[in-house]
Amino acid sequence: MYSFTEENYLKTIYHLSQQKHPESVTTNAIAELLQTKAASVTDMLKKLSDKKLISYVKYQGVNLTEKGRKVAIGTVRKHRLWEVFLFDKLKFGWDEVHEVAEQLEHIQSDNLIEKLDAFLNYPTVDPHGDPIPRKDGTIKNQKLTPLVECKKNTQVVMSGVKEHSVSFLQHLNKMELSLGKKIKIHEVHEFDRSMVLMVDKGTKILVSNEVAKNILVSEV
Amino acid sequence: MYSFTEENYLKTIYHLSQQKHPESVTTNAIAELLQTKAASVTDMLKKLSDKKLISYVKYQGVNLTEKGRKVAIGTVRKHRLWEVFLFDKLKFGWDEVHEVAEQLEHIQSDNLIEKLDAFLNYPTVDPHGDPIPRKDGTIKNQKLTPLVECKKNTQVVMSGVKEHSVSFLQHLNKMELSLGKKIKIHEVHEFDRSMVLMVDKGTKILVSNEVAKNILVSEV
DNA sequence: GCCTATTTTTAGATAAGCCTAAAAATAGTT
DNA sequence: AACTATTTTTAGGCTTATCTAAAAATAGGC
Ligand SMILES: [Mn+2]
Ligand SMILES: [Mn+2]
Ligand SMILES: [Mn+2]
Ligand SMILES: [Mn+2]
Numbered sequence: 001m002y003s004f005t006e007e008n009y010l011k012t013i014y015h016l017s018q019q020k021h022p023e024s025v026t027t028n029a030i031a032e033l034l035q036t037k038a039a040s041v042t043d044m045l046k047k048l049s050d051k052k053l054i055s056y057v058k059y060q061g062v063n064l065t066e067k068g069r070k071v072a073i074g075t076v077r078k079h080r081l082w083e084v085f086l087f088d089k090l091k092f093g094w095d096e097v098h099e100v101a102e103q104l105e106h107i108q109s110d111n112l113i114e115k116l117d118a119f120l121n122y123p124t125v126d127p128h129g130d131p132i133p134r135k136d137g138t139i140k141n142q143k144l145t146p147l148v149e150c151k152k153n154t155q156v157v158m159s160g161v162k163e164h165s166v167s168f169l170q171h172l173n174k175m176e177l178s179l180g181k182k183i184k185i186h187e188v189h190e191f192d193r194s195m196v197l198m199v200d201k202g203t204k205i206l207v208s209n210e211v212a213k214n215i216l217v218s219e220v
Numbered sequence: 221m222y223s224f225t226e227e228n229y230l231k232t233i234y235h236l237s238q239q240k241h242p243e244s245v246t247t248n249a250i251a252e253l254l255q256t257k258a259a260s261v262t263d264m265l266k267k268l269s270d271k272k273l274i275s276y277v278k279y280q281g282v283n284l285t286e287k288g289r290k291v292a293i294g295t296v297r298k299h300r301l302w303e304v305f306l307f308d309k310l311k312f313g314w315d316e317v318h319e320v321a322e323q324l325e326h327i328q329s330d331n332l333i334e335k336l337d338a339f340l341n342y343p344t345v346d347p348h349g350d351p352i353p354r355k356d357g358t359i360k361n362q363k364l365t366p367l368v369e370c371k372k373n374t375q376v377v378m379s380g381v382k383e384h385s386v387s388f389l390q391h392l393n394k395m396e397l398s399l400g401k402k403i404k405i406h407e408v409h410e411f412d413r414s415m416v417l418m419v420d421k422g423t424k425i426l427v428s429n430e431v432a433k434n435i436l437v438s439e440v
Numbered sequence: 441g442c443c444t445a446t447t448t449t450t451a452g453a454t455a456a457g458c459c460t461a462a463a464a465a466t467a468g469t470t
Numbered sequence: 471a472a473c474t475a476t477t478t479t480t481a482g483g484c485t486t487a488t489c490t491a492a493a494a495a496t497a498g499g500c
Contacts, residue, residue, distance in 0.1 A: 003456080003457095005456080005457065026477080026478090027477075027478055027479085028476095028477065028478080036457095036458075036459095037458075037459065037460085038477075038478065038479085039458085039459070039460080039461095039478085039479075039480080040457070040458050040459070041478090042478065042479055042480085043456095043457075043458080043479095044457080044458095047456090047457095058465085058478080058479075059464090059465060059466065059477080059478060059479080086332075089339055090332070090335040090336060090339050091335065092331075092335065096331070099329075100327070100329050100331075100332050103327045103328065103329070104324075104327060107320070107323045107324060108323065109319075109320050109323075111312075111316070111320075112306075112310070112320055115306075115310040115311065115312065116310060119309055119310050223486080223487095225486080225487065246447080246448090247447075247448055247449085248446095248447065248448080256487095256488075256489095257488080257489065257490085258447075258448065258449085259448085259449075259450080259451095259488090259489070259490080259491095260487070260488055260489070261448090262448065262449055262450085263449095263486095263487075263488085264487080267486090267487095278448080278449075278495085279447080279448060279449080279494090279495060279496065
């Protein structure tokens with residue numbers, strides 16, 4: 001139905017429009033996320049606009065139409081289901097799944113995605129804790145709190161990440177921090193806002209403020 | 221490493237060179253299998269030749285080089301592993317797997333294929349009974365016999381198909397014939413060379429000569 | 441050896457997606 | 471309101487993979 005490239009653009013516009021609501025998405029922002037040039041983005045925006053997938057006014061940025069939003073969410077759904085497959089079944093690391101899912105998300109077969117969903121037992125979140133859109137396009141968005149906002153002595157569960165970069169995920173691997181771990185905030189250092197955590201009742205570990213800002217937790 | 225299109229051309233040349241040995245593969249044969257035009261094929265042959273993937277002499281047809289054969293076999297390996305995944309894990313029918321595997325085979329990640337292979341428990345044949353090339357490029361080719369060559373009262377196991385079309389596979393579904401079934405040749409009608417089979421010691425079924433020619437069997 | 445049907449290649453276009461460089465529009469500052 | 475820095479678009483090209491139509495090569499019959 002839609003090309004590899006069109007799906008990538010729509011997904012990118014979708015992600016950007018989630019970030020800075022309710023502003024329109026800019027040409028440069030798209031170019032940066034897609035690692036391409038602004039001129040190329042303008043070309044594609046015209047094409048997507050012709051196909052009624054976005055509403056686009058020259059120089060004013062873009063917004064997804066309902067039609068475009070459906071395609072974008074469908075692509076996000078495919079991406080996250082594949083990530084679950086790679087992580088749960090093939091034993092990829094959570095730092096490795098994104099790159100491969102970036103390709104797999106463009107395989108065209110509705111039947112494939114439905115069967116994959118069933119095979120994975122209808123997962124609701126991906127390996128990074130992000131929600132998997134349902135087939136009908138709805139998304140159950142559970143609000144997660146940045147670890148940094150938690151007070152001393154509270155008990156929480158690590159449930160997501162704000163930053164998705166490979167280097168950040170690998171850093172968490174080294175710290176043996178992964179989704180599902182029970183975390184108790186043992187101490188918060190005033191000086192640099194670093195936190196001492198008690199993980200799964202094991203040894204205490206220290207995380208920097210930068211790390212604590214990018215870990216998302218939920219109540220026990 | 222190699223594009224979607226290049227992989228498809230190399231795989232097609234490989235399949236054609238398997239069929240009619242030791243002749244060179246012709247431009248028209250490639251065009252027909254790929255559902256494209258001869259002029260387009262000539263363009264691609266030049267490109268593949270420049271990349272030393274095929275040996276190509278104008279008007280004389282093509283042959284894969286060792287380098288090209290490796291890429292082709294790698295693609296066949298990926299295709300058949302994905303078919304096993306779709307059939308065994310996602311419960312696709314054997315008439316449905318080819319189309320989707322045609323896309324999945326182009327996902328670029330050596331790691332993915334190794335992990336998929338392990339997940340599937342290192343299968344040796346795909347859902348059509350075709351051998352899966354090993355990682356090192358070797359292929360264990362067990363010789364299968366066309367059912368039509370079997371004599372009355374012999375007992376065999378259905379182990380492959382010669383024809384891979386969706387309509388033939390669906391016809392076999394209707395007849396409840398699938399890989400692994402034990403077949404005893406109960407009778408061979410002289411008139412139209414149709415055969416009466418006893419399947420899994422159940423009821424007798426009649427298959428036409430056309431069908432019997434395209435079923436491959438091995439000894440019990 | 442020549443003629444003809446068939447196959448294959450060349451020539452010239454097209455479409456998608458990308459690029460650089462230049463021009464135009466916008467937004468922020470005075 | 472005018473100047474300027476930044477953003478965005480346009481203009482013109484490039485690459486990959488296609489196509490149609492025409493030209494060239496080949497193979498087979500006589
Ligand atoms: Mn992608
Ligand atoms: Mn994810
Ligand atoms: Mn393919
Ligand atoms: Mn197969």
